[in-house]
Amino acid sequence: MSRSLLPIIETSDNFPSDFTSSYPASHPTTGEIYVPFHLSFTDYQANLAPVGLLRPAVVSALRESEYEDDHLCPWSFYLDTHRFNDDDEMDGILETAVRCVFFADWVLAGGSDLMGKVMRETAERWRKDHLFPGPLGGWRDEAYMIYASPRSSFFSSEDSQPFSNAAFPLERSACAVFGFATFGVHMTAYEGQGDDMKIWVPRRSETKATWPSKLDNSVAGGIPAGMKPIESMIKECDEEASLPADLVKKYIKNCGVVTYFYITDDGYLQPEIEYVYDLKLPHRDDPSYVLPHPHDDEVESFSLLTIPEVLAALHSGQFKPNCGLVLVDFLIRHGLVTPEDEPNFIEITWRMRRRLGVAVPSPSV
Known part of the structure; x- marks a missing residue:
């Protein structure tokens, strides 16, 4: 890798890391x-x-x-x-x-x-x-x-x-x-392994109210009140990618969470937690294989990208910011980004797991 992925993380985790959790607190730069x-x-x-x-x-x-x-x-x-x-x-x-x-x-x-x-x-x-x-x-x-x-x-x-x-x-x-914490689900659907791996990447509709026409995670969405993460994930898989519940339940894998603290351009605080999932699709000869394709008006199209193509799109800013962060997490977990080729490996990993300083689902305090 010739360029660090840290700038991708910083687009989502852009609140100063030296923010104290003792209250009342202040922004270390603006006061x-x-x-x-x-x-x-x-x-x-x-x-x-x-x-x-x-x-x-x-x-x-x-x-x-x-x-x-x-x-x-x-x-x-x-x-x-x-x-x-x-x-x-x-x-x-x-x-x-x-x-x-x-x-x-x-x-x-x-x-x-x-x-x-x-x-x-x-x-x-x-x-x-x-x-x-x-x-x-x-x-x-x-x-x-x-x-x-x-x-x-x-x-x-x-x-x-x-x-x-x-x-x-x-x-x-x-x-x-x-300044309440919000929660969502993000899934990466992929085929193959190692150097042969390819990731299904959707492009957001140009009519989306936020980040129109940006690239996105395979499936992503917020968690409505009253829903558990996996329930929301299964619902989003159908609505955004036409992936049936039986296929998702069979192949989906929970991979933990990513956390980051975003502050908007006009100063509003958005501490966020995303529940992260992987979906390794079966071989195309498998009767259960389904080609991801749009089901609602939120997604314009899907593309199957190689890892070099995904990296190029990340570096050129084509992804919605928090989706880029989730993809970096995916690449690290699958050994496609390592300490040997990423100079900011340690900072990247802790920036995707930072403590937010506000309440989150139990049993955390």
Whole structure:
């Protein structure tokens, strides 16, 4: 390899790596402060991973929301007040900063349904008022599940089952407003092995709202609230690549996750986790073989690319950024990128598995 793959990783994992997980924290370059969002003040006091990270403008929008009765405000704010003396050494002035935002007790008592209702209505109101048009302008009418620390006081018992720390659903476009972690599934479908390997690569439709006409992973999509990763993967395989469920279930292989922290050009935080799958298609003489082809209007076409062709497309920026990251992970796992030919091998591997500093599905804390 003549060029490093690190720039491909940096297009998705572009939030500074020296970001601290102690809160409130700030961007090490811009100085913008991020206030942790928790379900309860008890969770903040226990120093648990926050549900999300709020920019100052978002905190202000929450504080400025108008309600007929203050007792109906769904938000509570932990304030930290400092006193500064003036030149005459008088009492000075007070400066107040929000150190944490959490749900009011009456919202928390209403459980997941009420928390979800409050969050949805807030996002809908802001969208109507044209607040935060960057993320909310891409409204999808599709909800993602938002997670809290499994040690949160909201959860009544120690439940070690996967995904048992689901807190509430939220419209996917609003997740970046609150700095919530989002989750998706990405699969690489391929034929052959080693130097003879070829990967099925789709081109996104030119009408897609995001990254039109870019190359993509064989199959990829977000995980809707209420779905498990494998259920979402099987659904996407049918919708995007016309791959039947029986073939997918027979040949699919879970390969873990990749994690990265993306910050948009306009400063919104998008910590993301992608569940990664491989699908080695059977030999074409096998009766179960199915040729991947578009099933909906999200994919324009599929191409079967050699590894050199995939690498060339990665280096020339033809892939949607996070899909490029997933492909780099695939190439490393299959021994097609090694420490001997990639000068930034170690940094690449840890940048695809970084801690995000916000809550993720249990049993992680």
